[in-house]
Each structure stands twice: as structure tokens, then as C-alpha cells.
Amino acid sequence: MKTGLFSRFIPRQLDENLNRSLDRQVKLAVTGLSRSGKTVFITSLVHQLLHASEANVSQLPFFRIAHNGRLRGVKAMQQPDLHIPAFRYDQAIAQLCSQTPAWPTPTSGISEIRLAIRYRSDNLFFKHVAPISTLYLDIVDYPGEWLLDLPLLSWSYEQWSQHTLEACQYEPRQSLSQEWQAFIRTLALDKAPTGDSIRQASALYTAFLHRCKSPEYGLNGLQPGRFTMPGDLEGAPLLEFCPLPPLSGRYTDNSVYGVMRKRYDSYKEHVVKKFYNEHFSSFDRQVVLIDILRALNIGNAAFEDTRSAINMILNSFHYGKSGLLSWLWGFKIDRLLFAATKADHATPEQLPNMEKFLQNMLAKSQQHATFEGVETQTMALASVKCTQAAEANYQGRKIPCIKGVPMSGQQAVALFPGEVPIEMPMAEDWSKDRFQFMEFKPPRLANVHGGLPHIRLDRALEFLLGDKF
Known part of the structure; x- marks a missing residue:
């Protein structure tokens, strides 16, 4: 029975799982904290693949399937998950390649795009049975802020509150949280809420998180992640709660403390667990983008906070080898790329420094991933080279x-x-103005049908996909 006919008689999910078990499908997740360059990275990655078979091979010299001529073509396909918004590559590339180039509008929630990659197999068995093969690549874009919520699954409301309030004892959080903390001190935590006190406390806490995230302070370790990147939950009552100081006496479910605690538990159940079960637990490979130059620019507090946030994210990953057993028991990430973005904002001889710095920054988390059997790599790259x-x-x-x-x-x-x-x-x-890495406009491109100028994106492709061909 032909594959196309056979697929009509089996559930779509089983068909997807069969593709993955036979190395015919890869689910690549791309994440990073705000302004790390996710949208530009995915746009450039898709553009490079779509034009790899027609562009000069020098555009992707380290992506072996393109360099050695085995790539037959790449085509955008209908995405498998119709309930997920589509990644609008067409709009992003139009912004990059217009007469007045502009960086693509950042995405604010989860999105997906599927590519079908046709290639001439180099496998001794498949090159005779099916010399032309197809790999389906699903690229999932989601905010790194959402990953900051995964630790909440193992934290009680009391533990999360304590963690947050302790962080607020240090600058700049101490100053930035004063209005919110002053308000919650006026609340009778063991009594029923009056008026819109719950909503007001939540609004002040959310405003505090947004101030922390502003370019002036550049903090990233902000929970819950959906408070600053709500996606489709914007305005939902589910996002109306905040940390509170410990309560020694008894309280009822209808008290201020009880309502906040109940909403926190509901958030974990209906937002965090849902994201993990529907999306995160099914990823095969992961890219984590980090703008270390921006963190260095802002100062010590921002850098240490970024470092802590990224390590918190990495500790939440579901590691392990892929293959038949993983197909039966649940897919796991088996390759993990840490990418220092905007490598073109430093001089070329600084690229080894960027990679070594990133390795040192993530040493503990990277060792943990390697111990769990995950192949990891750190890399400095520029998705679109603008200098x-x-x-x-x-x-x-x-x-x-x-x-x-x-x-x-x-x-x-x-x-x-x-x-x-x-x-x-x-x-x-951290002397004043020690680091002054500037932001640049995208380049004007003479030939939009060829590959975009980049730094080491071909190496990233080889690491993430090279073993599948």
C-alpha cells in the first residue's frame, strides 16, 4: 500500500509519530528572551533553506547536504497543528527586503511553520530503496519568557512568593517594586478582598515586571512569564494574581491570600501544564538565542539576571535521546544549540571570545545537558549580517x-x-561605559532570491539537521 493511501487510514498523530520514529520529521523549537532575535533567526533560516538549492553553494558551505549537491529543494507546507498561529515568514521577509529595510516585527506568542526538505539520500539502504527522501521540518517559535514558568510546576505558591520577594530585596528590583509592595502591605490578607483590590495588586505587580524588563534595566528573570508576554491570554482574569508575604495564621479560600493562591494554582494547571503537555514535551531539538552583547551593555545587574534566567530555562528541558523507545514513551530533546546572536555587532576576531564567554556563562547547565546524553553546542552567529x-x-x-x-x-x-x-x-x-555594542539597521539587499548574508547560520543548520540526511 502506498504511503499516501496508507496515511488516510491512520490517525494523523500516529502518522506524525511514525515520521518522527523513522527520522522523517524533526520538531525544532526556537526560543530566547526578548530582543534576542528569534523572528530574524527563523526568517533567515527559512529563507536560506528555501533558496539553498538555487543559491551559490558558498552561502551555506558548512551545511553539507547543500554544499555537496544532495539537496533537491525545499517547500513551505501546510503546518500540522492548525490551532497554532502560522509563523508569517512572508511578512517578515518582505520587511527585511523592502526598499527601506526594517527588522521584522517581533512575535508575541507561539507560532509554527513547516518545511518539506527533499534530498538525495546518502544512506546505503535508502539510496537504493528510495533514492529521493523527504524530511518534514516543523519550526516552532515561542517566547523564552514562557519557559520561565516551568519551574513553577514544582513550586508552591508560598515558595514562589518567597523567591520573588527575596529577589526584591536587591536593586534594581527593590526600587522598582516599591509601589506594588506598599500596596500589598495595606491588604488584610486573611480577609475577603474589597472592591478591585485583587486586580489592583495584580496590575501593580505586572507594571513592576514591565519596568524590570524595560531597556533601561533589561532584567529577564520575571515570573510569571505570561504577565509580560500574555499572548492569547491578554486581559484574562487567570493572569490576575501576585506574590504575597507569608501568612502565619489561618485563612479561607475566599480571603485575599486564598484567592491569590487559588489563581496561582489554576495558572500552573491551565497555562503552564497545558503548554508543557501540548508543545514543549514534543520538541526534538532546541535553539536558545541569547543576546549577550545587550546584557553586557546594560550592566552587572542585567547580566547576572540574564545569566540566572537562561540557566533556569535550561534546567527545565526534557532531555534524552530520540529513537524508537522515545517514540513509545515520549519524545525528548537530543540536540541543544546555545547561540550568541548579533555576532556582527562585534569585530570578526571577537567571535571566539563570544563563544567562550557563552560557554562560561552556561557551564553548569551545559554540563547537566551533556550528562543527560544531549549533544550541545555553543555558537556565535548573525542571522542577517548588517555590518x-x-x-x-x-x-x-x-x-x-x-x-x-x-x-x-x-x-x-x-x-x-x-x-x-x-x-x-x-x-x-563593570566600569561605566565599558561596553558599547551598538544596534544597526538591516542591510539593503540587491538580490532577495539568494541567501541572506549571515555569520555561521550554515554551521547551525548542520548541527541541528545534518545527521538527518
């Missing part, structure tokens, strides 16, 4: 620079953005 290497004369000697158009300007400038450290800076090392 060029240049040189400048300074006191009679040439220094390396980058040249590009700043986001706030109209003309290209050449500058030396600074060095990326290898070791984690000590608190006393």
Missing part, C-alpha cells in the same frame, strides 16, 4: 572596526565596539 569588517588608523596603528548604519542614524559609521571578555566580569569590573 562589514573595516579598519581605522589610531595613533599610527590600524585597529579592527565594523561598519554599518546605526538604528538612530542614516549614514554608515565605522567604529570599534570594544572587546568581548572571555571570563565572567567581577562586580568591580
Whole structure:
């Protein structure tokens, strides 16, 4: 019986699972905290694949299936999960490739796109039985903020409240949380709420999280993640609760404390568990994007908070090898890529520093993943390269620079953005204006049908997909 006919007689989920068990399908999840470049990364990845068979092979020299001519073509297909919003690649590439290029509008929730990759098999068995094979690649984009909620599954309301309030004892959270903390001190926690006190407390706490997340402070370890990235839950009463100080006496379910605790438990059940069961637990491979240059720019507090948030995220991953047993008992992530984005915002010789710095930043979590049998890699990359290497004369000697158009300007400038450290800076090392990595506009592209200019995206593709061909 032909595969197409056979697939009509079996449930779609079984067909999907069969594809995955036979290495015919990969579910690649892409995440990262705000402004890490998720939308640009996925747009460039899709564009590179769609045009890989027609573009000059030098665009993807380290993606072996394209470089050695075995890639027959790639086509966008109808996504398998019709209840998930589609990733609008068409809109994103139109923004990048317009007469006045602009970075794509960031996504604010989960989205998905499916690609069918046709290739000439190099497998000794399949090259004779089915010389032309198809791999279905499902790319799922979701906010890294949502992953910050996974630890809540093992935390009680009291534990989460204590964790949050302890963090608020230190700057800048201490100052930023004053209005919210002053309000909750006026509440009679063991009494029934009056008026809209629950909603007001939640609104003040949410405003506090947004201030923490603002470009000025750049904090990332903010829970619940849906409070700043609500997606389709925006305005839902399910997001109206906040941490409270411990209550020593008794309280009823109808008290302020009881209502907050009940909503926290409901949030875990209906939001966090739902996301884990429907999406996260089915991912095969994961990309975590990290804008370390931005964290270095803002300062010590932002850097340490980003470091803590990323490690918290990584500790939540469901690790393990894929294969037949995993198909029977549940799929697990078996390859994990940590990518330092915007590598073109530093000079080319700083790329090894960026990778080493990221390795040191995530050493403990990466060791844990490796111990669990996950193949991991750290990489500095630029999804769309928007600067060029240049040189400048300074006191009679040439220094390396980058040249590009700043986001706030109209003309290209050449500058030396600074060095990326290898070791984690000590608190006393954070002198004012030590790091000044600038943001740049996207380049104007002469040929939008070829691959986009990038740094090491081909290496990322090879690591994430190379073993499947």
C-alpha cells in the first residue's frame, strides 16, 4: 500500500509519530528572551533553506547536504497543528527586503511553520530503496519568557512568593517594586478582598515586571512569564494574581491570600501544564538565542539576571535521546544549540571570545545537558549580517572596526565596539561605559532570491539537521 493511501487510514498523530520514529520529521523549537532575535533567526533560516538549492553553494558551505549537491529543494507546507498561529515568514521577509529595510516585527506568542526538505539520500539502504527522501521540518517559535514558568510546576505558591520577594530585596528590583509592595502591605490578607483590590495588586505587580524588563534595566528573570508576554491570554482574569508575604495564621479560600493562591494554582494547571503537555514535551531539538552583547551593555545587574534566567530555562528541558523507545514513551530533546546572536555587532576576531564567554556563562547547565546524553553546542552567529569588517588608523596603528548604519542614524559609521571578555566580569569590573555594542539597521539587499548574508547560520543548520540526511 502506498504511503499516501496508507496515511488516510491512520490517525494523523500516529502518522506524525511514525515520521518522527523513522527520522522523517524533526520538531525544532526556537526560543530566547526578548530582543534576542528569534523572528530574524527563523526568517533567515527559512529563507536560506528555501533558496539553498538555487543559491551559490558558498552561502551555506558548512551545511553539507547543500554544499555537496544532495539537496533537491525545499517547500513551505501546510503546518500540522492548525490551532497554532502560522509563523508569517512572508511578512517578515518582505520587511527585511523592502526598499527601506526594517527588522521584522517581533512575535508575541507561539507560532509554527513547516518545511518539506527533499534530498538525495546518502544512506546505503535508502539510496537504493528510495533514492529521493523527504524530511518534514516543523519550526516552532515561542517566547523564552514562557519557559520561565516551568519551574513553577514544582513550586508552591508560598515558595514562589518567597523567591520573588527575596529577589526584591536587591536593586534594581527593590526600587522598582516599591509601589506594588506598599500596596500589598495595606491588604488584610486573611480577609475577603474589597472592591478591585485583587486586580489592583495584580496590575501593580505586572507594571513592576514591565519596568524590570524595560531597556533601561533589561532584567529577564520575571515570573510569571505570561504577565509580560500574555499572548492569547491578554486581559484574562487567570493572569490576575501576585506574590504575597507569608501568612502565619489561618485563612479561607475566599480571603485575599486564598484567592491569590487559588489563581496561582489554576495558572500552573491551565497555562503552564497545558503548554508543557501540548508543545514543549514534543520538541526534538532546541535553539536558545541569547543576546549577550545587550546584557553586557546594560550592566552587572542585567547580566547576572540574564545569566540566572537562561540557566533556569535550561534546567527545565526534557532531555534524552530520540529513537524508537522515545517514540513509545515520549519524545525528548537530543540536540541543544546555545547561540550568541548579533555576532556582527562585534569585530570578526571577537567571535571566539563570544563563544567562550557563552560557554562560561552556561557551564553548569551545559554540563547537566551533556550528562543527560544531549549533544550541545555553543555558537556565535548573525542571522542577517548588517555590518562589514573595516579598519581605522589610531595613533599610527590600524585597529579592527565594523561598519554599518546605526538604528538612530542614516549614514554608515565605522567604529570599534570594544572587546568581548572571555571570563565572567567581577562586580568591580563593570566600569561605566565599558561596553558599547551598538544596534544597526538591516542591510539593503540587491538580490532577495539568494541567501541572506549571515555569520555561521550554515554551521547551525548542520548541527541541528545534518545527521538527518
